[in-house]
Amino acid sequence: MAGRYTAYSAYKESDEKWIGKVPEHWDVQRLGQFFEERREKVSDKDYPPLSVTMNGIVPQLETAAKTDAGDNRKLVLKNDFVINSRSDRKGSSGVSTLDGSVSLISIVMKPREIRPSYVHHLLRSYPFQEEFYRFGKGIVADLWSTNASEMRNIKLPIPSQHEQEQIANFLDHETAKIDTLIDKQQQLIKLLQEKRQAVISHAVTKGLNPDAVMKDSGVEWLGKVPEHWVVLSLGKITEDKCDGPFGSGLKSEHYTESGVLVVRLQNIKIGGYHDGEGAYIHEEYYKNSLSNHDVIAGDVLIAGLGDPNNPVGRACVAPEDIAPAMVKADCFRFRLNSKKAISSFIANQLSVSAWADAGRLSNGSTRARIPLNLMATRKVAICPLNEQLRIVEHIKALSEQYDKIELEASKAIELLQERRTALISAAVTGKIDVRNWQPAQAEIPREASA
Structure with a gap:
């Protein structure tokens, strides 16, 4: 890496593509010389379950898939390196700071004569991860797994233990600074999203005139509205509505790679229609059997089913280029009377009221659901x-x-993440010399420099 950092004075070939040239005084040796596989089986009753994540090894996440194999897990002790062997979990690895247990899909390695702090950066670096999964064998066409015996044969760049510790200290310090900058950008995006929703909510429920005379809407979530606004049921401004087909009307064999677009719950988001990965059915079958579930540009699309992150009743507008399209089950299409309402105005208002209406109208023990006819009773103010x-x-x-601001923040995050990845790769493969690195004086705590 150019700029602040310098290279070593002399290099030699490593004969490993993923490493490239290494400093002349470094060794290049097989991973198996520095690690012993830990294969002991334990119970999560004796050793707390851990999750192997992109952020390292942590106490088991609430979102982690739970199994009945609690008595058939792998032992992990502090300073062990753990990596998920499956390619669809690429990057999920780290040195554990905890004793515990992990799923059998993970490889557990006990380091010897190599610094765990260096291991944590080296084996989580982008080039090593690519090399690790390159050794994998296929489970299915786009999924493969690497086993411990293959992992042991990967060559590693090995500086002295003192230099390993210096590289780890450098990376701990520098990546922490980058992570702080990333966190600030993420917080900015979160604040912008909250501000956006507040602005939308106020505009579609209170209007733009701060001096407007207000009246009680009679609807708890809506509160007061401008005196000349009218509160009525969604059905009163709807010309036509439909749900998607249930049961045998739409089965897996009806789907094709192209044809009539099927609008699904994941397409309906607060703030707008989300394209995502499209699903399609045969146009002929649609015309013969499902054309009464049609969607055209400007229709209001409403989710009839919710989850913890996406409320039932959220709404968006079908985009201009959506046709030909239809709704799937639990996705509702409302075609409004254009003389009474503008679709985007109503969709925004319905999304504002989604959480409130979900609590009032929904049923379902696991996921909140509101049926089509009940959805039409939701109150709107026009x-x-x-x-x-x-x-x-x-x-x-x-x-x-x-x-525009969110895009700039997202680009900043992307550049910071790229810099973080490049910095780690450069340090652990010897492309930059950090042997004499020290944190800037202003960054050293007063008690540490005393």
């Missing part, structure tokens, strides 16, 4: 069309400003 249009244009203009 104003004259010209006022709706001004509100929609106001939201669009502000959203474009927020989008």
Whole structure:
């Protein structure tokens, strides 16, 4: 890496593509010379379950898949290196700071005569991870697994233990600074998203005139609305509505690689339609059997099923290029009376009220569900069309400003992550010399420098 860091004075060939040239005084040796596989089986009753994640080894996450194999797990002790052997979990690895147990899919390695702090960076570096999974064997076409015997044959760059410790200290310090910058950008994005939702919520429920005379809407979540607004049921401004087909109407054999787009729950997001990976059915079957579930541009799409992160009742507008399309089960299509309501105004208002209406109208023990006819009873507050249009244009203009700032923050995060990856790779493969590195004086705590 150019810039702040210098290279070593002399290099030699490692004969390993993933490592490249290494400093002349470094060794290149098989991983198996420095690690012993730990294969002892234990119970999670005796050794707490751990999760192997992109952020290292942590106490088992609530979101982790639970199995009945609690008595058939691998022992992990502090300073062991653990890596998930499957290619679809690439990057999930780290040196454990805890005693515990992990799934049998993971490889557990006990380091010897090599610093765990250096191991944590070296074996989690991008080039090593690519090399590790290159040794894997296929489970299915796009999924493969690497076993411990193959892992043992991977060659590693090995500096002295003193230099290993210096590299680890350098990377701990520098990556922490980068992570802090990333966190600040992520917090900015979160604040922008919250601000955007607050602006939208106020605009579609209170209007744009701060001096408007208000009245009680009679709807708890809505509170007061401008005096000239009318509160009524969604069904009163709807010309046509439908749910997706249930049961045998739409089965796996009906899907194709192209044809009529099927709108699914994952497409319906607060803030807009989310393309994602498309699903399609044969156009002929659609025309003969499912055309009454059609979707055209400007339709309001509402989720009839929710989950902890996406409330039932959230809504968006079908985009201009969506046709030909139809809704799947639990996805509702409402075609509004264009003389009474603008689709984006109503969709935003429905998303604002989604959490409140979910608690009031939904059923279902595991996932909140609101049926189509009950969805049509949801209350909305409408104003004259010209006022709706001004509100929609106001939201669009502000959203474009927020989008621009969010995009800049996302690009900053991407660049910081790339820098982090490159810095780790450069340090652990000897492309930069950090033997004389020390944290800047201003960064050293006063008691440490005393």
